[in-house]
Amino acid sequence: MTAYSNTRDFALLQDQNDSLSTFRQEFYHPIINGREAIYFTGNSLGLQPRVTQDYVLAELEDWATYGVEGHFHGRNPWYSYQDILTNQLATLLGALPIEVVSMNSLTTNLHLLLVSFYRPTKERHKIICEYDAFPSDLYAVQSQASYHGYNPDEAVVYLKAREGEYLLRTEDIIAAIEREGKSLATVMLGAVNYYTGQFLDLEKISAAAHKVGATVGFNLAHATGNVMMKLHEWNVDYACFCSYKYLNAGPGGVSGIFVHERFADDKSIPRFAGWWGNDPETRFSIPRTFVPARGARSWQLSNAAVISMSALKASLDIFEDAGMDELRAKSEKLTGFLEFIIQDINREFKASTGVEPVKIITPSNPAERGCQLSLIMHSNGKKIHEKLTEKGVITDWREPDVIRAAPAPLYNSFMDVYEFGQFLKESIL
Numbered sequence: 001m002t003a004y005s006n007t008r009d010f011a012l013l014q015d016q017n018d019s020l021s022t023f024r025q026e027f028y029h030p031i032i033n034g035r036e037a038i039y040f041t042g043n044s045l046g047l048q049p050r051v052t053q054d055y056v057l058a059e060l061e062d063w064a065t066y067g068v069e070g071h072f073h074g075r076n077p078w079y080s081y082q083d084i085l086t087n088q089l090a091t092l093l094g095a096l097p098i099e100v101v102s103m104n105s106l107t108t109n110l111h112l113l114l115v116s117f118y119r120p121t122k123e124r125h126k127i128i129c130e131y132d133a134f135p136s137d138l139y140a141v142q143s144q145a146s147y148h149g150y151n152p153d154e155a156v157v158y159l160k161a162r163e164g165e166y167l168l169r170t171e172d173i174i175a176a177i178e179r180e181g182k183s184l185a186t187v188m189l190g191a192v193n194y195y196t197g198q199f200l201d202l203e204k205i206s207a208a209a210h211k212v213g214a215t216v217g218f219n220l221a222h223a224t225g226n227v228m229m230k231l232h233e234w235n236v237d238y239a240c241f242c243s244y245k246y247l248n249a250g251p252g253g254v255s256g257i258f259v260h261e262r263f264a265d266d267k268s269i270p271r272f273a274g275w276w277g278n279d280p281e282t283r284f285s286i287p288r289t290f291v292p293a294r295g296a297r298s299w300q301l302s303n304a305a306v307i308s309m310s311a312l313k314a315s316l317d318i319f320e321d322a323g324m325d326e327l328r329a330k331s332e333k334l335t336g337f338l339e340f341i342i343q344d345i346n347r348e349f350k351a352s353t354g355v356e357p358v359k360i361i362t363p364s365n366p367a368e369r370g371c372q373l374s375l376i377m378h379s380n381g382k383k384i385h386e387k388l389t390e391k392g393v394i395t396d397w398r399e400p401d402v403i404r405a406a407p408a409p410l411y412n413s414f415m416d417v418y419e420f421g422q423f424l425k426e427s428i429l
């Protein structure tokens with residue numbers, strides 16, 4: 001447990017002792033008011049690594065040099081480009097390489113996975129998701145229920161926090177799964193909730209879903225590159241992630257999926273098929289009937305989105321260099337420091353005004369959160385967010401009332417967190 005102190009000297013000392021501090025210079029930081037912004041929105045769009053342009057340019061050059069022959073003669077042949085991402089992605093997810101593939105965009109992948117793992121019958125057609133799930137996830141599960149001929153108002157079961165609470169309790173999630181029992185087809189939740197920053201207990205939820213005979217999947221948009229996961233060991237059935245948030249692969253960056261190894265050779269699972277999911281051995285002999293490749297790769301539809309994947313490769317190389325264990329250790333300290341500073345501000349204001357201006361709704365237990373803290377202001381939340389922006393602090397505002405602040409361990413420093421606290425104090429009205 002670090003003994004924190006809300007001072008510039010403390011922040012400086014932490015940065016000096018931080019073995020990952022040099023990674024900060026490997027990213028472009030937006031400039032506001034003539035200085036580097038305090039960028040706390042890696043949960044929305046990660047910063048651009050300086051090397052990304054080289055990776056992307058390499059593919060553009062090979063395209064210029066080889067034309068179609070780049071599929072086989074490029075430096076990283078495009079035919080198998082998706083495969084060079086697999087091992088690094090598997091490491092980040094706690095997965096086996098056979099369980100992971102990079103493809104498409106996130107919501108597309110969520111639909112493709114639901115096609116395979118939400119196979120409702122009259123008796124068993126419910127889907128559990130969070131009441132405050134990301135809108136795209138809500139639309140996905142609702143439209144999947146409609147697509148199969150069910151009324152989404154009846155088929156989708158929403159998990160709500162208890163009255164007066166913001167977070168979901170594991171025991172309540174499990175109770176809901178048990179209550180639906182035989183009528184439950186699948187559970188699909190955000191692993192780290194985009195609004196509250198809560199990291200759910202994926203292992204316990206998976207076990208509970210399996211116990212009632214349901215499948216279980218997670219949206220890892222806010223989890224990948226942020227928290228430690230062991231998807232294989234935790235027996236998760238399916239998951240999808242995006243690469244443009246904590247993975248820093250650029251706007252609209254390519255997504256990917258996880259499908260547990262136990263389905264690797266299960267040809268009976270229905271899937272919307274495309275040629276890239278066919279066994280690569282026979283792909284070019286143009287078989288008339290789809291023969292799925294082994295594992296997650298069989299869910300691919302199309303040939304690799306090489307330009308987008310090259311930006312992801314740049315980022316994955318940085319993650320490998322830094323090491324996810326080290327990043328997570330720093331992240332816990334960095335977010336702990338942010339939490340400490342906010343509580344310090346609360347103490348100070350409470351002493352003079354009797355009111356704590358900031359409520360942190362994210363769990364305080366580091367095991368139940370990633371790097372993001374979700375803040376609700378006692379009053380004037382939107383104005384405070386605007387003032388922060390004017391001062392060169394980039395956080396984001398989520399309706400109805402949350403400021404999300406996510407210090408990313410790859411490119412944020414303890415000094416960023418300290419200065420954020422100073423700006424926040426000045427912005428509170």
Ligand SMILES: *Cc1c(COP(=O)(O)O)cnc(C)c1O
Nearest residue numbers: 105106107134136190194219221
């Ligand atoms: C960011 C995010 C999305 C965005 O979906 P796209 O298809 O990439 O636009 C969806 N769901 C969750 C939970 C997210 O955090």
